Amino acid sequence: xxxxxxxxxxxxxxxxxxxxxxxxxxxxxxxxxxxxxxxxxxxxxxxxxxxxxxxxxxxxxxxxxxxxxxxxxxxxxxxxxxxxxxxxxxxxxxxxxxxxxxxxxxxxxxxxxxxxxxxxxxxxxxxxxxxxxxxxxxxxxxxxxxxxxxxxxxxxxxxxxxxxxxxxxxxxxxxxxxxxxxxxxxxxxxxxxxxxxxxxxxxxxxxxxxxxxxxxxxxxxxxxxxxxxxxxxxxxxxxxxxxxxxxxxxxxxxxxxxxxxxxxxxxxxxxxxxxxxxxxxxxxxxxxxxxxxxxxxxxxxxxxxxxxxxxxx
Amino acid sequence: xxxxxxxxxxxxxxxxxxxxxxxxxxxxxxxxxxxxxxxxxxxxxxxxxxxxxxxxxxxxxxxxxxxxxxxxxxxxxxxxxxxxxxxxxxxxxxxxxxxxxxxxxxxxxxxxxxxxxxxxxxxxxxxxxxxxxxxxxxxxxxxxxxxxxxxxxxxxxxxxxxxxxxxxxxxxxxxxxxxxxxxxxxxxxxxxxxxxxxxxxxxxxxxxxxxxxxxxxxxxxxxxxxxxxxxxxxxxxxxxxxxxxxxxxxxxxxxxxxxxxxxxxxxxxxxxxxxxxxxxxxxxxxxxxxxxxxxxx
Numbered sequence: 001x002x003x004x005x006x007x008x009x010x011x012x013x014x015x016x017x018x019x020x021x022x023x024x025x026x027x028x029x030x031x032x033x034x035x036x037x038x039x040x041x042x043x044x045x046x047x048x049x050x051x052x053x054x055x056x057x058x059x060x061x062x063x064x065x066x067x068x069x070x071x072x073x074x075x076x077x078x079x080x081x082x083x084x085x086x087x088x089x090x091x092x093x094x095x096x097x098x099x100x101x102x103x104x105x106x107x108x109x110x111x112x113x114x115x116x117x118x119x120x121x122x123x124x125x126x127x128x129x130x131x132x133x134x135x136x137x138x139x140x141x142x143x144x145x146x147x148x149x150x151x152x153x154x155x156x157x158x159x160x161x162x163x164x165x166x167x168x169x170x171x172x173x174x175x176x177x178x179x180x181x182x183x184x185x186x187x188x189x190x191x192x193x194x195x196x197x198x199x200x201x202x203x204x205x206x207x208x209x210x211x212x213x214x215x216x217x218x219x220x221x222x223x224x225x226x227x228x229x230x231x232x233x234x235x236x237x238x239x240x241x242x243x244x245x246x247x248x249x250x251x252x253x254x255x256x257x258x259x260x261x262x263x264x265x266x267x268x269x270x271x272x273x274x275x276x277x278x279x280x281x282x283x284x285x286x287x288x289x290x291x292x293x294x295x296x297x298x299x300x301x302x303x304x305x306x307x308x309x310x311x312x313x
Numbered sequence: 314x315x316x317x318x319x320x321x322x323x324x325x326x327x328x329x330x331x332x333x334x335x336x337x338x339x340x341x342x343x344x345x346x347x348x349x350x351x352x353x354x355x356x357x358x359x360x361x362x363x364x365x366x367x368x369x370x371x372x373x374x375x376x377x378x379x380x381x382x383x384x385x386x387x388x389x390x391x392x393x394x395x396x397x398x399x400x401x402x403x404x405x406x407x408x409x410x411x412x413x414x415x416x417x418x419x420x421x422x423x424x425x426x427x428x429x430x431x432x433x434x435x436x437x438x439x440x441x442x443x444x445x446x447x448x449x450x451x452x453x454x455x456x457x458x459x460x461x462x463x464x465x466x467x468x469x470x471x472x473x474x475x476x477x478x479x480x481x482x483x484x485x486x487x488x489x490x491x492x493x494x495x496x497x498x499x500x501x502x503x504x505x506x507x508x509x510x511x512x513x514x515x516x517x518x519x520x521x522x523x524x525x526x527x528x529x530x531x532x533x534x535x536x537x538x539x540x541x542x543x544x545x546x547x548x549x550x551x552x553x554x555x556x557x558x559x560x561x562x563x564x565x566x567x568x569x570x571x572x573x574x575x576x577x578x579x580x581x582x583x584x585x586x587x588x589x590x591x592x593x594x595x596x597x598x599x600x601x602x603x604x605x606x607x608x609x610x
Contacts, residue, residue, distance in 0.1 A: 220452050223414055224513075225442035226469045228435070313416060313434060 035206040036246040042199045043250025043293045044257065046192050047286055051258040053188030054282040060181040063174065069141050072168045073134040073154065077161075080108075086161050087132035093157035099138050099146055106133040142169060199293060200300040207239060207304040222312060232305045239301035240294065247290035258286070363387040363423075364521060364553050365411065370420030372406055379418065380406045381578045388555070390520075393547045395564050396557040398575030404557040405449060405525055407575060411555065412446045412523050413437055425520070442470050445519030445552075447527040451510040453498040459509045460485065460494040466517040484512045487542070489535070503530040511539055515546055521553045522546060528563060540566050 073090055077083035091103045111130050119128060142150070147169050154165040211218065218231055262278075278286075365388035372381040381403045388394060398404050409415040410422060413429065422429040424440060432440070445466075453462045464481045472480075485491050488508040498506055507530045514522060522543060528536035544567060546552040556563070564572060574581045 216452070217454050219414075220454055221465070221469065222438075223412060223441060223446060223452075224466045224469055225438045225444075227438045230469060310434075313414065313437065 033206075033242070035202060036242045036249070038202045039199060039243055039246025039293065039297065040249035040253060042195050042202070043247055043290055044253035046195045046199075046289050046293065047251065047254025048257050048261075049188045049191040049195065050286055050289055051254075051261075051278065051282075053185050053192070054278055054285065056181050056185050056188065058277065058279070058282070060178055060185075063181075064178065069138050071136045071138065071142065071147065071150065073136060074166045074168060075132040075134075075158070075163065076129075076166070077132065077163055078129045082161065083132045086158055086163060086165075087134060089157050089161070090154050090165050091134055093153050094134065094136055094150065097150060097153055099140075099142060099150070100136055101139055102137045104135045106135060196293075196296060199296055203239060203243070203297045203300040204304050206242070207235060207301045208308065210235060210238060211305060211308045218309075219312065228306060228309045231309060232302055235305045236298060236301055239297055243294045243297035243301075246297075247293050250293065251287075251290045254286075254289075362389070364390045364425060366423040367410075368421045368423075370410065370417045370422060372403075372410060372415065373418045379578060381410070381417075384420070384580050386573070386580060388521075388553060390553055391547065391551040392553055393544070393567055393570040394553075394555045394573055395567070395570050396555055396573045396575065397559070397561075397564070400559075402575040403578040404575055406578075408446075408523055408525050408555070408557055411521070412444050413441055442466070442517065443520040445514035445517065445522040447507075447510050447514045447522075447524035449525040449529075451498070451506045453506060453509055453513075455498055458495045458497055459490055459501065459505075462498070462509055463512045463516055466513060470517060472517075480516060481512075484516050488512050488539075504532065504535065507531055508535070508539070511542070515542060518546070518550050519552055521555065524554070524556045526558055527556060528558070528560065536563070537566065543567075 073094065075083060075086050075090060077086055087105050091105050094100050094103045108130065111133060115130065136150075147167055151165075151167045154167065158164055221231055221234075258278075365386075367384045367386050370381065370384040371379045373379045384407070396404055396407065406415070410417055411424075413424075416430065425443060427436075427440070429437075429440070454465065457465070460481055463484055464477045467477045467480065482491070482494075485494050488511065490505060490508055490512070493501060493505060496505075498509070501509065507527065511524070511527055514524065524543070527543075528539055531539065540563065543552075543554050543556065547554045558564070564570065
């Protein structure tokens with residue numbers, strides 16, 4: 001029997017092992033473990049939270065675009081004729097103001113129609129005095145001092161009637177709504193951050209557990225000259241496999257949930273809710289969430305294994 | 314000007330000749346056969362005179378008493394050492410220090426001319442790749458086949474897969490396990506596992522082969538055959554071999570071997586293997602070491 005041939009002596013500094021080789025160093029399990037499913041659920045939650053946050057942002061943006069660059073002027077006068085004259089005078093005064101782009105005196109019929117749901121047929125009677133309303137669109141969102149200027153211009157125009165008008169900046173009464181929407185967006189962001197943290201924690205626990213389960217194999221690989229990078233790569237493949245599976249399942253679950261919620265909200269047929277639809281960029285962001293989840297899992301897995309390896313010589 | 318350059322050149326040639334002469338003079342003492350030529354001299358100066366040097370090394374686990382105490386010895390390239398001692402004498406602990414699985418509690422260890430105590434752990438894989446280790450309990454990767462276990466050191470060092478296939482197939486044939494190449498360790502007998510472990514240890518032509526009771530589970534014929542493989546590595550590749558064993562009969566099978574004896578964590582030196590300068594028997598053994606490590610076993 002001839003003696004075995006041996007390969008040439010290896011130079012120090014190892015190139016990485018081939019993927020298929022490193023994959024075999026840890027036993028591969030089916031997706032029966034909890035981690036891929038935990039990642040799937042967490043990714044689905046992030047997708048739902050992100051879709052909700054993006055929808056709220058769109059809703060707020062649309063509302064702001066529609067309403068924030070406008071004011072409503074209200075003239076309270078019991079006498080209908082005088083009220084009409086005063087409204088016209090106020091409209092003229094406002095039309096001359098440089099901040100104003102358009103002025104529309106809301107017709108009395110339209111006001112009556114708006115009030116009818118609350119006042120019934122009595123809204124049309126002379127018994128209930130209805131204030132005159134003027135919709136004023138501005139070149140931009142007015143500051144408090146500019147609103148005060150508009151107010152003084154109106155006061156000057158109506159001085160001869162002995163009455164005054166009230167200017168309601170829509171941005172000011174919408175402010176609590178915007179604040180509520182912003183709070184909900186922050187809530188969605190916080191939820192995303194928490195779920196991302198939970199994902200990282202789950203991967204950390206899984207990587208630690210895998211490392212301790214295979215510590216004997218890791219030690220053998222180390223003693224045979226395996227580097228930290230090679231060992232880390234072996235575990236990263238395992239993490240990548242689990243995370244990718246979880247991400248795909250999570251994406252599907254999340255998209256189903258978002259689609260169902262979208263259908264429910266669309267059924268409300270409300271103008272304001274309609275402004276909360278998701279655009280192409282929003283879908284791109286949602287589509288990037290699983291990728292982000294996989295990256296987060298990979299980075300967490302890498303850091304975990306690197307730290308665990310430091311405890312070995 | 315030309316005269317000054319010529320004089321300078323002559324001085325350089327004289328210095329180089331003196332250096333070459335010194336190298337040729339000390340070469341036999343270092344165990345290198347003299348083949349002549351400045352290139353060989355340069356090669357010799359690159360090699361450490363000792364491959365392992367322990368200086369006042371002690372090892373304790375936690376707060377327990379020291380299991381190894383005051384170990385000071387030098388191992389020379391290309392020598393064949395047996396490490397003997399009763400159970401619990403500290404053989405495995407000493408081997409752990411040698412195969413870089415453990416750092417000592419005190420003292421210094423130099424291997425391959427480098428200080429292993431101060432070397433950062435990121436440098437250790439490079440040193441470990443120069444070692445071949447047969448562990449006492451084999452330590453085969455349980456879910457890998459015999460073939461993949463033997464191939465592991467080569468794959469970790471990035472060897473081309475075609476070379477891996479050839480080398481591992483030859484090695485498995487030599488240890489008589491070709492027919493068991495795809496068997497996983499739990500289906501192999503103790504002796505077969507041991508042969509896989511030995512094949513894995515020698516496959517990458519290590520500079521130092523460390524074997525902890527390597528023939529404990531094999532029949533006498535196979536034990537002798539494996540010992541001949543170690544000798545072949547020692548003689549032809551220049552591998553320094555350290556074999557820990559209880560088996561006194563084994564010691565007689567390698568006539569030029571040197572014996573290190575551990576007693577209660579302390580080392581005795583019956584063959585003068587560890588003294589410096591080396592004793593005649595040690596020098597004889599180390600003189601076997603060739604300069605070149607090219608070529609198969």
